[in-house]
Amino acid sequence: MKPLKIIFLFYLLSCTSKSFSQDTAVSLLSMLEKELEANKDMTVYTTATFKTTRVINGHSVENVGKGVLDAKISHRFGNISEGGYELFGLDKATMRMGLDYGITKNIMIGFGRSTFQKTYDGFIKVKILSQSRGKVNMPVTLSYIPTIAITTLKYEDPSISNHFNSRIAYTHQLIVGRKFSDKTSLQFMPTFVHQNLVTLASESNNMFAFGIGGRQKLTKRISVNAEYYYQLPSTKLNERTNSLSVGFDIETGGHVFQLHFTNSQGMNERSFISDTKGRWDMGDIYFGFNISRVFTISKKH
Amino acid sequence: MFKKPIILLFSLILFSSGVNAPQTMYTVGAGSITFSSDAPLELIKATSNQLKGIFNSEKKEFAFTLNVNTFKGFNSPLQQEHFNENYLESNKYPRASFEGKIIEDVDLKRDGFFRIRAKGNLTVHGVTQERIIKCELTIKNKIVSVKSNFTVLLADHNITIPKVVHEKLASEIKLEVKAELIDK
Structure with missing residues (x-):
C-alpha cells in the first residue's frame, strides 16, 4: 500500500507542476502586456491629423516640427470655364511662395508673397491644446492663428491722399480639430476678418466666418480633403461668395503635393475667406496645387 | 500510520513549488532597442x-x-510621424514582441558568459515570424545582461517601401538590443 500511495502522489505532483509550467510559458508575454497596460502614466499625442499645415487654402491643426522649415509653392490657375483657348485656365496662374518655420513643437511662424493683389502675408500659429490620450486625455486640438495681409498694388487714385493703413487686413482664427480615426479628421474654424479699408461705406470692415474642413485618407499616402468657409451674410462684402475647395493630398517622403479645385483665387486668409468672387455653379472653378517640402534646419527636437 | 504520508505530501509540495521559485524570474530593469536603416541616400536611426x-x-x-x-x-x-503613420502603423499595431526559448542546454542559474541562440516568435507590424536570434548573456550577481544584434527584413513583416524612397530606406533594418534584467 505505502509505496503505491507515494508513487501515486508523485504522479499527481508531476502532473500539476507540468501544467503549471505550460501556463507560465504562455503567459510570459501576456504578463508583460498587462504591465504595459497598467503603465498609463504616459501621454500619447495624436499625430498626423492632416498631412500638412494646410487643409487646402486655409490652415489645418497641424504644425511643422520644431526646427523644421517648410517651403511652400502654391499655384491657382485661371478659370476652368474659359475653355480650350486658355487651356481651361492653365495659361494663367497666380502663385504664392511661402516659408513656414517651427519655433517650438507648438509655435510656428510663416510668411508669404502672393502675386494676387501683390500681397504679403504673415502669421503665427499657436497650438493651445493637443489631442492626446493616456495620462492626459484631450479630445481635440485647438490652435489660434492671427494673420496679417498687406496688399501692395499701386493706389488706384494717387491724386487723393492714400494711407498705408488702408492696405492692411487682419484675421483671427481658432481651429478646433479632431482625428476621429486613422483615416478621418475634421476641424472647425471660427474666423474673424478685419479689413482697414473696404470699397463701400455701406460695407462692414469686420467679417465673421465659420469654416469647416476635413480629410479622409484613401490610401496610406493619399487623402481627399475639403474645406468650406461660410460668411455671416450680414457682414459679408457685396458680390462675394463662400469659399469651397476640394482636393487631394499626395505624400511622397518629405514632399506633400496638394491638387485641388476651388472657387478662390487668393491664397491668404483675407482673400479666400472674405474676398472670393468665384461661383461653383457658374463654372468659376480654379485648378491649383500646393507643393510643400520640409527641411530640417535645427536637429534638436 | 497516517501522519507520515501527510508530512511527505507537504514536503513534496514545498519542494515542487521550489522548482518555480521566484529567484529564477528576471525582468528588464533597463532596456533599449536601436534600429538603423542604412540606405544609399540616408541613414536613419532611432532608439526606444x-x-x-x-x-x-x-x-x-x-x-x-x-x-x-x-x-x-x-x-x-x-520622419518619426511617417514611421508611425505609414510604415509601422503603430496605432493599429502598437507593440512589437519576441517570445520564445533558449535553444542551448546550459545552466543559466550560475554566473558566467554565454553565447546562446534564442528561438521564438518575432512579431512586428502584426506579422509573426519564427526566428533564431543570437544573443550574448552575462550573468553576474543575479543580474542578466543581454546583448544582441540582428536584422529584420521589412518585407517579412509586410512593410512596403514606396518607389520614391527606395534610395532612402534600407530593405533590411539592423537592430541592436541591450537589456539588463534583474531578479524579480
Missing part, C-alpha cells in the same frame, strides 16, 4: 528605452515587448 522583458532562467523562456511609438531619434519630426 522602453523595452520590457521577462526571463525565466530555470525554463530558459523569455518574452520581450515594447510600444512601437516610443522610438525617438530619426532625422526629422516628420
Whole structure:
C-alpha cells in the first residue's frame, strides 16, 4: 500500500507542476502586456491629423516640427470655364511662395508673397491644446492663428491722399480639430476678418466666418480633403461668395503635393475667406496645387 | 500510520513549488532597442528605452515587448510621424514582441558568459515570424545582461517601401538590443 500511495502522489505532483509550467510559458508575454497596460502614466499625442499645415487654402491643426522649415509653392490657375483657348485656365496662374518655420513643437511662424493683389502675408500659429490620450486625455486640438495681409498694388487714385493703413487686413482664427480615426479628421474654424479699408461705406470692415474642413485618407499616402468657409451674410462684402475647395493630398517622403479645385483665387486668409468672387455653379472653378517640402534646419527636437 | 504520508505530501509540495521559485524570474530593469536603416541616400536611426522583458532562467523562456511609438531619434519630426503613420502603423499595431526559448542546454542559474541562440516568435507590424536570434548573456550577481544584434527584413513583416524612397530606406533594418534584467 505505502509505496503505491507515494508513487501515486508523485504522479499527481508531476502532473500539476507540468501544467503549471505550460501556463507560465504562455503567459510570459501576456504578463508583460498587462504591465504595459497598467503603465498609463504616459501621454500619447495624436499625430498626423492632416498631412500638412494646410487643409487646402486655409490652415489645418497641424504644425511643422520644431526646427523644421517648410517651403511652400502654391499655384491657382485661371478659370476652368474659359475653355480650350486658355487651356481651361492653365495659361494663367497666380502663385504664392511661402516659408513656414517651427519655433517650438507648438509655435510656428510663416510668411508669404502672393502675386494676387501683390500681397504679403504673415502669421503665427499657436497650438493651445493637443489631442492626446493616456495620462492626459484631450479630445481635440485647438490652435489660434492671427494673420496679417498687406496688399501692395499701386493706389488706384494717387491724386487723393492714400494711407498705408488702408492696405492692411487682419484675421483671427481658432481651429478646433479632431482625428476621429486613422483615416478621418475634421476641424472647425471660427474666423474673424478685419479689413482697414473696404470699397463701400455701406460695407462692414469686420467679417465673421465659420469654416469647416476635413480629410479622409484613401490610401496610406493619399487623402481627399475639403474645406468650406461660410460668411455671416450680414457682414459679408457685396458680390462675394463662400469659399469651397476640394482636393487631394499626395505624400511622397518629405514632399506633400496638394491638387485641388476651388472657387478662390487668393491664397491668404483675407482673400479666400472674405474676398472670393468665384461661383461653383457658374463654372468659376480654379485648378491649383500646393507643393510643400520640409527641411530640417535645427536637429534638436 | 497516517501522519507520515501527510508530512511527505507537504514536503513534496514545498519542494515542487521550489522548482518555480521566484529567484529564477528576471525582468528588464533597463532596456533599449536601436534600429538603423542604412540606405544609399540616408541613414536613419532611432532608439526606444522602453523595452520590457521577462526571463525565466530555470525554463530558459523569455518574452520581450515594447510600444512601437516610443522610438525617438530619426532625422526629422516628420520622419518619426511617417514611421508611425505609414510604415509601422503603430496605432493599429502598437507593440512589437519576441517570445520564445533558449535553444542551448546550459545552466543559466550560475554566473558566467554565454553565447546562446534564442528561438521564438518575432512579431512586428502584426506579422509573426519564427526566428533564431543570437544573443550574448552575462550573468553576474543575479543580474542578466543581454546583448544582441540582428536584422529584420521589412518585407517579412509586410512593410512596403514606396518607389520614391527606395534610395532612402534600407530593405533590411539592423537592430541592436541591450537589456539588463534583474531578479524579480
